[in-house]
Amino acid sequence: xxxxxxxxxxxxxxxxLLISAIAVGLPxxxxxxxxxxxxxxxxxxxxxxxxxxxxxxxxxSGDLNFMGFGLGDEIATERVAYAQExxxxxxxxxxxxxxxxxxxxxxxxxxxxxxIVYLDRQTLGTYAANGSFMPLxxxxxxxxxxxxxxxxxxxxQVTINGQIYGIPEFFNNLMLIIxxxxxxxxxxxxxxVNTSDWEALAALNQQLTVGNGNDLTRMGFDxxxxxxxxxxxxxxxxxxxxxxxxxxxxxxxxxxxxxEFAVSIYDAQGGFxxxxxxxxxxxxxxxxxxxxxxxxxxxxxxxxxxxVLAGVSPDAPVAFKAFTDQEGNPISYSxxxxxAIPVGSKNPxxxxxxxxxxxxxxxxxxxxxxxxxxxxxSGAINTGVYTANRxxxxxxxxxxxxxxxxxxxxxxxxxxxxSLQENAFxxxxxxxxxxxxxxxxxxxxxxxxxxxxAQEALDQAQSEAQAALDEAWAxxxxx
Amino acid sequence: MTAVAQQxxxxxxxxxxxxxxxxxxxxxxxxxxxxxFLIFTAGPMAISLFLSLTEYNIISPPxxxxxxxFQELLTDPRLGLSLGNxxxxxxxxxxLTIIVALALAxxxxxxxxxxGFFRTAFYLPSIxxxxxxxxxxxxxLNPRVGLINRGLDLLGINGPGWTTDPNWIKPGxxxxxxxxxxxxxxILLAALRNVPNELYEAxxxxxxxxxxxxxxxxxxxxxxxxxxxxxxxxISSLQIFTEVYTxxxxxxxxxxxASAGLFYNIYLFRQAFEFLRMxxxxxxxxxxxxxxxxxTAIQLRLGRRWVYEENT
Numbered sequence: 001x002x003x004x005x006x007x008x009x010x011x012x013x014x015x016x017l018l019i020s021a022i023a024v025g026l027p028x029x030x031x032x033x034x035x036x037x038x039x040x041x042x043x044x045x046x047x048x049x050x051x052x053x054x055x056x057x058x059x060x061s062g063d064l065n066f067m068g069f070g071l072g073d074e075i076a077t078e079r080v081a082y083a084q085e086x087x088x089x090x091x092x093x094x095x096x097x098x099x100x101x102x103x104x105x106x107x108x109x110x111x112x113x114x115x116i117v118y119l120d121r122q123t124l125g126t127y128a129a130n131g132s133f134m135p136l137x138x139x140x141x142x143x144x145x146x147x148x149x150x151x152x153x154x155x156x157q158v159t160i161n162g163q164i165y166g167i168p169e170f171f172n173n174l175m176l177i178i179x180x181x182x183x184x185x186x187x188x189x190x191x192x193v194n195t196s197d198w199e200a201l202a203a204l205n206q207q208l209t210v211g212n213g214n215d216l217t218r219m220g221f222d223x224x225x226x227x228x229x230x231x232x233x234x235x236x237x238x239x240x241x242x243x244x245x246x247x248x249x250x251x252x253x254x255x256x257x258x259x260e261f262a263v264s265i266y267d268a269q270g271g272f273x274x275x276x277x278x279x280x281x282x283x284x285x286x287x288x289x290x291x292x293x294x295x296x297x298x299x300x301x302x303x304x305x306x307x308v309l310a311g312v313s314p315d316a317p318v319a320f321k322a323f324t325d326q327e328g329n330p331i332s333y334s335x336x337x338x339x340a341i342p343v344g345s346k347n348p349x350x351x352x353x354x355x356x357x358x359x360x361x362x363x364x365x366x367x368x369x370x371x372x373x374x375x376x377x378s379g380a381i382n383t384g385v386y387t388a389n390r391x392x393x394x395x396x397x398x399x400x401x402x403x404x405x406x407x408x409x410x411x412x413x414x415x416x417x418x419s420l421q422e423n424a425f426x427x428x429x430x431x432x433x434x435x436x437x438x439x440x441x442x443x444x445x446x447x448x449x450x451x452x453x454a455q456e457a458l459d460q461a462q463s464e465a466q467a468a469l470d471e472a473w474a475x476x477x478x479x
Numbered sequence: 480m481t482a483v484a485q486q487x488x489x490x491x492x493x494x495x496x497x498x499x500x501x502x503x504x505x506x507x508x509x510x511x512x513x514x515x516f517l518i519f520t521a522g523p524m525a526i527s528l529f530l531s532l533t534e535y536n537i538i539s540p541p542x543x544x545x546x547x548x549f550q551e552l553l554t555d556p557r558l559g560l561s562l563g564n565x566x567x568x569x570x571x572x573x574x575l576t577i578i579v580a581l582a583l584a585x586x587x588x589x590x591x592x593x594x595g596f597f598r599t600a601f602y603l604p605s606i607x608x609x610x611x612x613x614x615x616x617x618x619x620l621n622p623r624v625g626l627i628n629r630g631l632d633l634l635g636i637n638g639p640g641w642t643t644d645p646n647w648i649k650p651g652x653x654x655x656x657x658x659x660x661x662x663x664x665x666i667l668l669a670a671l672r673n674v675p676n677e678l679y680e681a682x683x684x685x686x687x688x689x690x691x692x693x694x695x696x697x698x699x700x701x702x703x704x705x706x707x708x709x710x711x712x713x714i715s716s717l718q719i720f721t722e723v724y725t726x727x728x729x730x731x732x733x734x735x736x737a738s739a740g741l742f743y744n745i746y747l748f749r750q751a752f753e754f755l756r757m758x759x760x761x762x763x764x765x766x767x768x769x770x771x772x773x774x775t776a777i778q779l780r781l782g783r784r785w786v787y788e789e790n791t
Contacts, residue, residue, distance in 0.1 A: 102752045105537045130538040130755055214623070226734060273643040273735055277622040280642070343538075435754050445737035449645045468754075 057357075060350040061089035067107070067114035068099030074374060075385055078367035083357035090350045099123075104342075108132055113342035116351035121157040121166065121338045121426070122433055125245075128158075128165035129431025129472050133340040135163040139352035149361070154388035157426045158338050160245075161476055166338030167355040168388035173332040173420045174231060174323055175413070177305065178298040179291045181317040182208050182218065190319055193298055195235065196328045198261055205265050208297030213270025216278045220269065222299035223262035226444035231300060231333040232258035234425055235325040240440060245430030246473055248465040250440055251458040259454040263447055272448040291316045302335070303386055306413045310381035320413035322420055334424035336388055364392035368401045381410050386417060393421070431476055435468035531761035537751075541758065548762035558763065560738060561746040562770075564649065568742065569716040571653045576712055577705065580660045584667035585697075598665065605661035613725030616655040617642060627654065640735075642726070648739035652723055656716075663708050670704035671697070699787040706786045710778055714771055720744040743767060 071077050071094060084092060099119040104127075107113050117133075127133050140147060147155055150168045158166030178193055186207050195201055201221070208220035223232065233240050238254025241247070249255065266272040282290040285308055290296045292313045300323050309316055322330035339355035341348050357363060368385045375382035384402040387393055396402055397418060405411040430436060443461035446452045452460070506513075531548055533541035552558055583601060590597055604612075619625050620641035628638030641651030674697060682692045698705070724745055727736035743763070751760035 102748075105752060105755070109537050126755065127538075130536045132538045273640050273645075276735065277640055277643040280617075280621055281624045438749075438753070442737055445734045448734045449738065451645075451738060 056086050056088050057353050058089055060087055060347075060353045062347045062350060063091045063093055063115070064347050064350045064354060065093045065095075065115045066118070067095065067104060067116075068097070068118035069094060070096045070098070074370045075367045078370045079358045079363040082360075082363040082366045083354050086357040086362075087350065087353055090347075090354065092354070104132075108342060108344065111344065113344045115341070115345040115347045116354060117340050117342055118169070118337055119340065121154065121168065121336055122437060124158055124166050124338055124340055125160050125429045125431050125433035126435070126472075128160050128340070129476060132342055133165045134343055134345070134348065135165060136167065136341065136352070137163060139341065139348065139355075140164065142349070143352050143356045145352075145356045149389050149391045150359075151388050151390055151421070151424075153334050153424050153426050154336055154338075157336075157429050158340075160429050160431055166340045167359050168336060168338050169359055170336040171386055171388040171393075171421065171424070172302045172304065172335045173386070173417055173424055174228070174300045174302055174334075175306075175332065175416050175420060176298050176321040176323050177291070177301045177309075178319040178321060179294060179296055179317060180319050180409075181294055182220075182297040184317075190321065193321055194324070195300075196324045196326055198326065202261075202264065202268065205297070206268055209269050213274040214277070216270055216274060218295055218297065219275060219278065219299075220297040221265055222275070222279070222296060223265040224300055225259075225262050225266070225272075225448060226441045228300055228333065229255075229259060229262065229440060229444055230427060231323065231331070232262045234331055234333065235323070236261075237326065241428050241430065241436065243428050245428040246469060248436065248439075248462055248469055250443065250465055251455065251462040256454050256458055259444060259447060259458065263454065266448070285312065287312045289313055289316070291318050303417045306410065306417070307383050310383050310407075310410050314381050314407060314410070319409050320416045322416050322423075330420055330423050332420040332424040334426045359387075359389055361389060361392045361395055364389055365395045365399070365401060368392075368396040372401050372403070381405055381407055383410055383414055386421070393418075430469060431472035432465070432468040435472070436465045439465035439468065527761045527764055530758050531765050533758045534756075535758040535761075536755040537757050538755070544758070548759045549766075551759065552762055552766055557741065557746060561741045561743045564739065564741055565717050565719070565743040568649050568652060568719065569713060571650065572656050572716045573709065573712045575653060576657065576660050576663055577708060579657055580663035580708070581667050581705075583660075583664045584671055587664070587668050588671045598668070601664050602661035604658045607658070609721035610725045612655065612658055613722040616651075616658070616722070617726050620651045620654065643735045645735050645739040648727075648736045652719075652726075652740065655722060655726075656719070663712065666708055667701065667704060670701040674700045702786045703788065706778075706782045710775055713774060713778070717767065717771060717774075718744055720748065724748070 069076070071080060080092065080094075084090075099117060104113070104117065113132075119127075124133070139145070145167065147164065151171055154168035154171055155164065158164055158168060176193065176195065178190065180190070183189060183192065188204075188207070192204060194204075205220035208218065209216070210218035230240055233255050236254045236258040238249070238252055238258065240250055240255060242249065263272070266275050269275055278295070282295055283293065284290070289309065289312065291309065306320060309318055323332065325331050339351075339359070341351045341355070345351050364385065364387050371385065372382050374380075382402060382405070384396055387396075397414075402414070405414065427433075427437075439461040440458075442464075443452075443457035446457045446460075447454050451457075530541055532543060532545060534544050534547075535541035587594065587597055587601065607615075619627050622628055622638060622640040622643055625638075625641070627641065631638040639647040639650075641647050641654070678696050678700070679692055682696050687695060719742055723736075723740055723742055727740045728745055728749075744767075747760050747763045747767070750756045750763065
């Protein structure tokens, strides 16, 4: 009890100190030293590092050419502005647009790669394994990047064979988004929405569904295949890939059962084709979205969509809840992006310093603060920013940047996401990331299209994925 | 004798000089194209042939593996699937495009006033960016709210799931491809304009009706052009990529089209740039090249039977 209390006080002190540092304009970039990446940050370390971080880094200079990162919103522009202040002698050259494999590889093959790349953590492994990205161990040591500030799940996603190849950025989690009008119509409450009991979930799906097949006017539940199969597998107590990223487990009973169940959700509504035809008509990003238009009962979705709803339909009849496994534990499948430095980068030191600055507590809090002010000015709901930097999240949500939301549903949504962050899992890093993902997604598609049974499709996927893994690992130097 | 020989040799030498000068001038004129061909076509083809014999992930240097990539082509089930999809598409697309384009060209040929406007109108879709066409048709073909099914609905026809039913994905793509037949229309229109009116008048005097004139006069006289568009459309249909990739394989990773819409060039692109198997992708490219060459050779051989040439 005493231990728990003291830990709570410690956490409180740590956060208070951190917020104080930010409040007086001391970006807490170097909160702790990088000597021990697994070491928990302490307030002493934070104080020392904050003082150090207040001074811009003038040691790095020159041009820094980007790929995959667009200055689309205030979260991007403010963080870049912060990084620019930290690196006054570096010229930042952005090209709009997401990471493009063809563009990157041709640039790489021609000996003119970008200096720094922003890409999905799930695909990073493929490029790292092929030797296109630098291991960042030296960069982390030189720049004093404290890897313990980043969420372990995210760091694991960018770690291949014991070496870190990326600096994690966003941290996306999944939760259930619920149309409360649909529940009201069926005489149900939020308590009836439960993903732990699959039999009850299937019944609830049927209860909330209106119409069938081509006449579907409301989907009861969307199991979000093929992309969320990993969530269903985890909920069923299984895994698709061993923790070391070497052994595919795609045709294990847990995976087969999970796929069969998730597909049965569509079958009960008239099949995947009819459902997709209906889903493609939704005004997904508009004011008449599927919740407002009463076109879906509930579904698992990434957290960013809560922000969309808050912006375009703040009065939508919506509620948020954690997705739970069959044991009743909340779980979340995490995805996100990372910064990586290509081999051949002409300015790796500046790239490393930028990756550190743009993912720092100072950068994130500045962006979150700007968003909060913009939302307050326009009277819009601010659901915050969710990062792979644990300390940044603490500063944003516990430090008062994100104020309590009057709209109870969205406040509840924020609480759900924050509670899920410690329950998140991700696909283990592996050097065959793209091929592995393709194997299981193709298998799901074959089942959805009625070409194969779940067992047949996953048997095929297992052999394809394992072959890709074996080939990719064989090409790796021994750790 | 010597003097005579000299008299004969002089003009010969003069002609040779002129011929050489003309040859050099000709070569100079085609040299920009030829240099471009060497750099942008022949060179990459030669490199691609070399890469097809290697294991190459674009990042590390290529490793020579002999014909292993070609052996893998024989056992790759997705290669057969993608090739089958491409042939299926070509079999639907090529005849339909030629028939519709010919019908439109014949209509345009009869338009007197505003002919220029209509020619422009028919050609305009051809210059629409392929990505825009893909996105546009994803909406037009939507089974529930798309204009195509709404139009069919007005005729009392329950439209198919063009974008969601695996059996209708390829026919949907064929429908989309008709959007860009403007070039074929213009080529056929030019051919129709070259058919002498006297032949129609003579046929008419001989009692030939419209259909007979079309079969006995029009088709033979534009058969050379028909043959050209047949070959060009066959080649382009086997190489379709951008529109389909935009519709089903970008961020979408669409379920229904994962198998049904996997065309050869899409599979090739994924091997090269998603799975980083440029060596295997190069082998695929060469296989497609050989297939197209064989098909073209067959068409050329068969073409001799039905293509009318004025000087024969």
